[in-house]
Amino acid sequence: MTRPSTSSIAADRLVSDARAERGSILELIALHKSYGPLDVLKGIDLKVKPGEMVFLIGPSGSGKSTLLRCCNRLEEPTSGAVIVEGEDITAPSVDLNKARRRIGMVFQSFNLYPHKTALGNVTLALVKVSRLSRAAAREKAMAALADVGLADKAAAYPAELSGGQQQRVAIARALALEPKVMLFDEPTSALDPELVGDVLDVMRKVRAAGMTMLVVSHEMRFAAEAADRVVFMDGGVIVEEGPPSAVFGAPREARTQAFLSRVKH
Amino acid sequence: MDEAATTMTPGERFIETYFNAAVMERYLPAILDGFVVTLQLAVLVVVSGILLGLALACLRAYRVRPLNVLIVCFADILRALPPLVLILIAYFGLPNVGVSLSAFAVIWIVLTLALAAFAEEIFWAGILSVAPGQWQAARSTGLSFTQTLLSVILPQAVRLTVPPLTNRAIAVTKSTALGMVIGLSDVLGAATTAQSFSGSATPLMMAAIAYVILFLPFVVVARWLESRFKWRHA
Numbered sequence: 001m002t003r004p005s006t007s008s009i010a011a012d013r014l015v016s017d018a019r020a021e022r023g024s025i026l027e028l029i030a031l032h033k034s035y036g037p038l039d040v041l042k043g044i045d046l047k048v049k050p051g052e053m054v055f056l057i058g059p060s061g062s063g064k065s066t067l068l069r070c071c072n073r074l075e076e077p078t079s080g081a082v083i084v085e086g087e088d089i090t091a092p093s094v095d096l097n098k099a100r101r102r103i104g105m106v107f108q109s110f111n112l113y114p115h116k117t118a119l120g121n122v123t124l125a126l127v128k129v130s131r132l133s134r135a136a137a138r139e140k141a142m143a144a145l146a147d148v149g150l151a152d153k154a155a156a157y158p159a160e161l162s163g164g165q166q167q168r169v170a171i172a173r174a175l176a177l178e179p180k181v182m183l184f185d186e187p188t189s190a191l192d193p194e195l196v197g198d199v200l201d202v203m204r205k206v207r208a209a210g211m212t213m214l215v216v217s218h219e220m221r222f223a224a225e226a227a228d229r230v231v232f233m234d235g236g237v238i239v240e241e242g243p244p245s246a247v248f249g250a251p252r253e254a255r256t257q258a259f260l261s262r263v264k265h
Numbered sequence: 266m267d268e269a270a271t272t273m274t275p276g277e278r279f280i281e282t283y284f285n286a287a288v289m290e291r292y293l294p295a296i297l298d299g300f301v302v303t304l305q306l307a308v309l310v311v312v313s314g315i316l317l318g319l320a321l322a323c324l325r326a327y328r329v330r331p332l333n334v335l336i337v338c339f340a341d342i343l344r345a346l347p348p349l350v351l352i353l354i355a356y357f358g359l360p361n362v363g364v365s366l367s368a369f370a371v372i373w374i375v376l377t378l379a380l381a382a383f384a385e386e387i388f389w390a391g392i393l394s395v396a397p398g399q400w401q402a403a404r405s406t407g408l409s410f411t412q413t414l415l416s417v418i419l420p421q422a423v424r425l426t427v428p429p430l431t432n433r434a435i436a437v438t439k440s441t442a443l444g445m446v447i448g449l450s451d452v453l454g455a456a457t458t459a460q461s462f463s464g465s466a467t468p469l470m471m472a473a474i475a476y477v478i479l480f481l482p483f484v485v486v487a488r489w490l491e492s493r494f495k496w497r498h499a
Contacts, residue, residue: 072405074401074404074405097404097407097408097409098407100404100405100406100407101406101407103405104405104406105401105402105405107398107401107402109396109398111396111398111399111401111402112402113399113402113403113417113421114421115420115421115424124403124406124408124416124417125403125406125407125408128408128412128416129406129407129408129412170402173402173406174405174406177406177407
């Protein structure tokens with residue numbers, strides 16, 4: 001894990017080329033996370049290819065959300081590596097704020113800034129982090145809001161939007177930064193059932209545009225239809241993974257079968 | 266004189282005591298000078314006390330252990346001490362260690378520290394009350410800790426702190442009247458001087474009116490701020 005400090009930029013590039021050849025844009029290596037004596041993640045290895053949509057499913061407490069939050073270090077991994085485009089973002093030398101621009105995140109509870117309009121929510125990081133001019137940020141933010149179908153709500157405050165609209169603004173906020181990977185943490189769990197569809201439509205559109213997506217969700221039907229790969233987690237480890245047809249249609253592991261039968265009731 | 270007093274109705278005696286026109290005219294300039302001093306102190310204390318409190322609460326957000334211990338000690342001690350004790354210690358004690366401050370400076374500094382202690386606690390409570398998801402969302406877009414604090418957290422925290430902060434600011438600012446005990450020529454200082462020279466309670470009533478004129482706008486502005494900073498809801 002520790003790279004020789006003498007490694008030149010060229011050598012680093014070799015490492016990243018090698019990773020690119022293996023075809024992963026996001027790679028988790030032996031990821032562990034513990035809170036005191038409680039081991040939440042017990043050694044996760046996962047590779048996500050560019051443009052791939054990977055669903056993380058599993059019972060609550062299985063570590064899905066923690067895994068997702070380790071990918072942009074909102075949770076600090078106890079050990080292991082998170083490689084994004086060939087760069088280990090757990091390295092001490094990494095500029096975390098810069099790295100996070102490449103990793104968009106969407107939260108269960110939207111987490112829009114209540115004191116800013118939809119437009120203000122999207123432009124904030126464009127101005128402060130990407131250092132765009134106000135006009136350029138505005139243009140980009142309006143394009144992102146149009147992508148999620150909310151250009152007409154640019155001037156609305158979060159309190160004036162439905163849950164589904166808020167979540168779509170949150171997706172626009174992340175997309176506007178042009179991330180390489182998008183993390184979705186139960187994006188529809190806090191929504192009324194009739195509002196789920198709009199958010200899923202936006203996610204389909206994002207996927208169609210070639211975005212790499214790692215999704216924690218309980219929308220099994222959506223996973224079956226849209227995911228390239230489904231990863232079943234339980235007890236802090238990956239139990240089983242494969243294309244949705246395999247995991248949902250013919251799960252190999254007993255734990256997967258038990259979970260799916262409970263979900264499908 | 267006795268005859269005049271006995272022929273007065275109670276109402277006339279009240280007017281004679283508290284609203285004596287001759288006394289009013291005589292001491293109005295002194296009271297007005299005091300009014301200016303109190304006004305200057307009030308504005309200075311509010312501005313510097315709130316800014317210092319805000320700065321301390323922001324520093325505390327970085328959670329540097331030794332620094333936070335100092336901030337908490339400062340806030341707790343200054344909230345526990347009556348300002349008058351500090352005013353007396355500063356005014357009568359400091360010259361002995363070679364620091365001579367004017368009565369004006371002592372009042373300004375002590376009340377600034379007292380307001381800052383309360384303001385720090387109020388701002389800190391406001392910062393803590395902002396949902397953790399706000400930090401996470403902002404940090405996930407690459408905003409630094411400081412950018413998140415300034416652009417996302419503080420604007421929300423400050424809205425929550427407006428009502429308790431304005432109340433506290435008014436309470437502390439009224440303590441400028443304590444300047445009287447160290448000879449400050451503020452409204453109350455000027456009034457008590459005038460009262461002892463004239464033997465009339467009228468200057469004290471003038472001071473009371475001056476305080477109302479001075480602080481009523483504060484209270485009204487506070488009320489306006491409270492409604493202005495309420496959440497915009499659909």
